[in-house]
Amino acid sequence: MDYYQELLFRMREIEIASQIRSILSWDQEVIMPKNGAESRADHLAWLSKTIHKKVTDPKIGEIISELESDKLDEIQSANLRITKKMYQRATCLPPDFVEKFARLQSQAHHSWAEAREKDDFEIFKQDFQKILQMTRQKTEYLGYEKSPYDALLDQYETGLTVTRLDPLFDGLRNEISPMIKEISSQGKNPNLEWLRDSNWPKRGQEMLSQEVSEAIGFNFESGRRDSSVHPFCGGPNPNDVRWTTRYDESEPFGSLFGSMHETGHGTYEQGRPSELAFQPVGKACGLGIHESQSRLWENQIGRSIEFCEWVFPLWERCFPGNMEGLTPKLLWRAVNIMQPSLIRTESDEATYNLHIMIRYEIEKIMIEDDIEVDQIPDLWDSLYQKYLGITPPNRKLGVLQDIHWCMGAIGYFPTYTLGNLYAAQLLEAAKKEIQDHDEKIRTGNFSPLLNWMRRNIHSKGSILEPAELIEDATGSPPSPDPFVRYLSDKTSDLYGINA
């Protein structure tokens, strides 16, 4: 076996074990009986240990060295590039450090949960300080060129740096923040009594969920829809993609837009190149691109007037009687309420990125400067006042709301905003090639858009790095402009405000 073949063989084994892990995780979240938890932890720990052993096998290091002087084609080079990154990431951290960090994360998870529960930052403070210390240390192990924060960003989106992110967030800061302030002082929101006064049976929500997902093009012979407390998209590979949602009979939007979000992730997974199955290059291209596919269907399409026109009769069928006296336009206004709020996960598509921007600014300071954790809660509140014009009344609705930091997942938040920006940029490019795009959405013909994504994004796997893929698909490097244009047009239509 030559070196390249051996590389593929080893990566295939790692991928198979990872796919098995994803089936077990899905099962755990969705259908495992309660008492199965303890032994499931044993199963997952064994798989993780097995994978780690294979990933850090010194033989992989040797193969990489051997191949670096070889003449490789595009696919081969990409496989080598990704393997090398994976190997470096897995071997650069001393085992002692990894173990100590894992223990700290689990401890910090507990103290964060208690702190949030009791609305008392002091309970989390000490562990948070340790998380920051270890994360800073981690950046030194990972290595970086300019900012230590770059080392963290790169974990979630290859090649992402502060230098690349700053201009994107600048665009949002300068354009979106004023827009929101104007809407919140001048905009008039529609009456939502019809929504609050009706019951929305689970059966109807399930039917809506299923039919919309099928219409978008999710293939249910290669996937499933289920329900779970924390909605997600999982499953082992393109032929077996499993997404979940949750149902609340007092509120039908959560399950619909959640379903469209996960359907977006799901179509990406189903569209990955099957000829590159089990190769690193066949995998999805990072979290930002993944999020672009979910946000595209959830927001850009799902909250458009054209989609509301198509989906309205389906709402009428799913919820007989509930939609009397309503119109597609009223539905559209109801799914597009924009107003500043305190909780990221409940925010609308306009304010969402400001929540992320605040976290980005804090994370940069946390990692680049020697800020004391004591200062972070007030910094959080002051940034909410500055960009959203509101101040959290307590820590629970402020700095303690997200789980990410206690898990040491610093550098993750920006990928959410990248998803929104990429979605707008991709849709703008797709619309140039799809004749009568709006009319197609209005008539429920989603396949031209899905096929554009299949061709330009899904089928490309990880051959390119994320920023290159966006440029390859749209003709321009990542930019905040299409998103700003999109949101500005929308607020103008919705609120008559020209930002």
Place this chain on the structure above:
Amino acid sequence: MDYYQELLFRMREIEIASQIRSILSWDQEVIMPKNGAESRADHLAWLSKTIHKKVTDPKIGEIISELESDKLDEIQSANLRITKKMYQRATCLPPDFVEKFARLQSQAHHSWAEAREKDDFEIFKQDFQKILQMTRQKTEYLGYEKSPYDALLDQYETGLTVTRLDPLFDGLRNEISPMIKEISSQGKNPNLEWLRDSNWPKRGQEMLSQEVSEAIGFNFESGRRDSSVHPFCGGPNPNDVRWTTRYDESEPFGSLFGSMHETGHGTYEQGRPSELAFQPVGKACGLGIHESQSRLWENQIGRSIEFCEWVFPLWERCFPGNMEGLTPKLLWRAVNIMQPSLIRTESDEATYNLHIMIRYEIEKIMIEDDIEVDQIPDLWDSLYQKYLGITPPNRKLGVLQDIHWCMGAIGYFPTYTLGNLYAAQLLEAAKKEIQDHDEKIRTGNFSPLLNWMRRNIHSKGSILEPAELIEDATGSPPSPDPFVRYLSDKTSDLYGINA
């Protein structure tokens, strides 16, 4: 780490990987999307390869040798005994032979399916001949003392031999066969119009299934009920046991008795000793004992008059209107129709063991003598005539009906009958200790019986070999007498025939 600790460590890893395999198999049978099949085969193959590598690691052979001279307690000795058997079985077959046999099995599966479909034994003949040749060769690798067939029997029930089985089947041959012939010439079966003329909605069947399983004592916080084409009991361990059934709206008995059967398997799995989790000795004690637990609840309890009295009101609740004019006694008669039939899987509890006895006689000849496969179909038919008084009109209803032989699973059938015999013997012993057993069943109080099984069977894991466990629990070695007594009493009550 001393040798015994290392043995446990290695067996734990093997057990974890096997548990993972069982989750993936369950998923494949029950909920996997259609297109997931191909990659699932890759997942399972990788797990099997990984397990095989660990099981055949020469280091295990060394550890076994070292431990054999050590002073071990009962649990330790049992762990050593089971590991040794597993290691010998896994290492005694040359890898070439294993691979060739696996290929032959897959090929024979196809030719058997086609032969059955076309009712043409000739299509299967050649592969069947090869299966027999390789199976005979396998017995030489496995080793045996008296009969080569012993080597095969031992695979499915440790310690089982022709010497042990012959007297059990003799008992059945001498007692049950005449009984059946008398019933079929003189017995009068009840009118089943009520059953055929009603529709039996799936919802009602599911409710019946669930309530009966809960009443028996299956713990749904440590397990699940689902539906699948081929009902089975699976899941990774005592805390996560998953059984399935199937529903046919024209016939409600299949799902109920199927559910009680799998619930029996399920309670055994849930009752395994948790303090011995991940140790060989903590596993169930072979197929015969397992089948005793399923048959106990399906037949001995499920088809008793007392159970029918308890369950009748539940039938009324599950199928409103359908049970009008019926009584518990009529229900009892309907679930106990006894008559000779051609297909094993559709046969009743009286004739079932004659189907198995016929297969046992043929298998013995197949392995011990040099019979030509050509002769087997007619041998089959003549034995059906001899013991059941009927002759298959074609091969499809005769020798081609079962999947076992094309899979090379020769020696498996007898465990089904062992299950029935053990069930009767265990129930007879339990009834001696449980006060007013019949009355307890009549009032739906199943816990004394389940607890007896927990104490005497489930919690014992594999500390003893199957025949020892039966003797330990009942005071006598395995015997056909309790089953014959049970069936004789029952036919007398049902048909007024004193066999």
